[in-house]
Amino acid sequence: MSSESSTATADVTAKRRNLLFIVIGVLSLCGLADAIYLTIEHITGQSVRCTIVAGCSEVLSSSYAVVGGYPLASIGALAYFTVFSLAILAMFGYRIASQLLILLVLAMCLVSLWLIYLQAFVIHAFCQFCLLSAIITFTLTGLALFLWKTR
Amino acid sequence: MAAISSDRLRLLWLQPWFDEASKHMKKILPFIIILLVLGVALVSAWALKKHSLSAVTPVANNVTGARPADSNPPVVTGVPGSEPPHTLGPDAAPAKLEEFGDFECPPCGILHPILVEMHKEFGDRLQITFREFPLAPAHQHAIAAASAAEAAGLQGKFWEMHDLLYENQKTWHEAFDVRPIFEGYAKQIGLDMNRYQNDLNGDQVANRILQDGKRGHSMGVKGTPTVFLNGREVPFESLPADKLRVLINLELTNHR
Numbered sequence: 001m002s003s004e005s006s007t008a009t010a011d012v013t014a015k016r017r018n019l020l021f022i023v024i025g026v027l028s029l030c031g032l033a034d035a036i037y038l039t040i041e042h043i044t045g046q047s048v049r050c051t052i053v054a055g056c057s058e059v060l061s062s063s064y065a066v067v068g069g070y071p072l073a074s075i076g077a078l079a080y081f082t083v084f085s086l087a088i089l090a091m092f093g094y095r096i097a098s099q100l101l102i103l104l105v106l107a108m109c110l111v112s113l114w115l116i117y118l119q120a121f122v123i124h125a126f127c128q129f130c131l132l133s134a135i136i137t138f139t140l141t142g143l144a145l146f147l148w149k150t151r
Numbered sequence: 152m153a154a155i156s157s158d159r160l161r162l163l164w165l166q167p168w169f170d171e172a173s174k175h176m177k178k179i180l181p182f183i184i185i186l187l188v189l190g191v192a193l194v195s196a197w198a199l200k201k202h203s204l205s206a207v208t209p210v211a212n213n214v215t216g217a218r219p220a221d222s223n224p225p226v227v228t229g230v231p232g233s234e235p236p237h238t239l240g241p242d243a244a245p246a247k248l249e250e251f252g253d254f255e256c257p258p259c260g261i262l263h264p265i266l267v268e269m270h271k272e273f274g275d276r277l278q279i280t281f282r283e284f285p286l287a288p289a290h291q292h293a294i295a296a297a298s299a300a301e302a303a304g305l306q307g308k309f310w311e312m313h314d315l316l317y318e319n320q321k322t323w324h325e326a327f328d329v330r331p332i333f334e335g336y337a338k339q340i341g342l343d344m345n346r347y348q349n350d351l352n353g354d355q356v357a358n359r360i361l362q363d364g365k366r367g368h369s370m371g372v373k374g375t376p377t378v379f380l381n382g383r384e385v386p387f388e389s390l391p392a393d394k395l396r397v398l399i400n401l402e403l404t405n406h407r
Contacts, residue, residue: 029188032192033195036192036195036196036199037199039196040196040199040200043200044200044387044388049258049374049375049376049377049387050253050256050257050258050259050286050289050290050374050375050376051286051289051373051374058257061257061258061261077192081188081189081192084185084188085185085188088181088184088185089181089185091181092177092180092181094181124325
C-alpha cells in the first residue's frame with residue numbers, strides 16, 4: 001500500500017517536472033525568437049538606425065552590443081537554444097541535462113543583471129527587446145530555482 | 152473465435168518489436184525535436200534577414216558587394232523640403248546625396264565624419280544636402296539642436312553649427328539643459344547672439360524643420376540617418392565609407 005502511494009507521489013512529481021520543462025522550453029523559444037530578431041537587425045544594420053522609439057539604437061550601437069566580434073544577441077540566441085535543448089533532454093530523462101540547465105540559466109541571469117546595469121547607468125537608455133529578454137531570463141531563473149528545489 | 156485468437160497471437164508475436172521501436176523512438180525523439188527547432192530557427196533567421204534587406208530598398212548593380220543585386224528601386228522625389236536647402240557642393244554635381252539626420256542620433260554622429268570624408272574626396276562632383284529629421288520625443292534635445300542649427304543657418308553658418316553639434320554630440324546629449332551649451336557654440340562660430348536668440352524660437356526656424364520633416368515623410372523616411380543618392384535610398388548597411396564610396400563612384404560612372 002505504502003509502495004503504491006510512493007509510486008503515485010513519484011508520478012505526480014515527474015508530471016510536475018515535465019510540465020516545468022515544457023514551460024521552460026516554451027519560454028526559451030520566446031527568448032530565442034527575440035534574440036534572433038535582434039541578431040538579424042544588428043547584422044543588417046537596422047537596429048543601429050535611430051527611430052521614433054527611443055533607446056534601442058543607443059543600446060545596440062554601443063560597444064557593449066558586440067562581444068569578440070559577434071553580436072551579443074547571437075550569443076543570447078545560442079544560450080536560449082541550449083536552454084531549450086537541455087529542457088527537452090531533461091524531459092526525456094537525461095538527468096545531467098537538468099543540472100546543466102540550472103547552471104546555464106543562473107549564468108544568463110547574472111549576464112542579464114549586468115546588461116540592465118549597463119543600460120541604466122552607463123548607456124542611459126533602455127532597449128525594449130533587451131528588457132524583454134531580461135524578463136524571460138528572470139522568469140527562467142525562477143523556474144530553474146524551483147526545479148532545483150524539487151530535485 | 153479461432154480468428155480472434157490468431158490475431159492476438161500475431162500481436163503477441165509483434166509486441167517485442169513494438170517495444171524495441173518504442174524504446175528507440177524515445178531515445179531519438181528529443182534529438183528530432185531539437186533538430187526541428189534548430190531548422191525552424193535557421194529558416195526564420197534567413198527569412199527575417201531577407202525581409203530586413205528588402206525593407207531598405209536595395210540599389211542595383213552589385214559589383215563589389217556594396218549594393219544588393221537584382222533590383223533597382225524607383226527614384227523617390229517627395230514633396231519639397233525647406234528652401235533653400237543646406238547644401239555642400241554645386242547644384243550641377245552629378246552625384247547628389249541627401250541626408251535626413253537627427254543631431255542627437257548616435258549613428259548620425261558616426262555618419263558625419265564619413266560624409267566629411269566624401270565631401271573632401273569627391274569635391275565638386277558630389278553635392279551633400281542635410282535635411283532636419285529630429286526624432287522627438289525619442290531624443291529629448293533633438294528639436295533644440297535642429298533649431299540651433301537652423302538659427303545659425305539664417306546667419307549663413309549652418310554647416311559650422313552642424314559640425315559642432317555632431318562633433319560634441321556625446322557632451323550635450325547627456326546634459327539636462329542644452330541651451331547654454333548651444334549658445335556657447337553660437338558664440339564660438341561668431342553668430343550675432345541677439346538675432347540667434349530671436350530666431351531660435353521664431354517661425355522661420357520652426358517652418359524649416361517642419362518642411363524638411365514633411366519631405367522626409369513623403370519619401371518614406373522612418374529613421375535616421377536615411378540617405379538618398381540621386382533620389383534612391385542607400386541601404387543602411389552601405390553607409391560605411393568604403394561602401395558609400397563605391398556607390399558614389401557608380402553614380403558618377405553612370406552619369407558619364
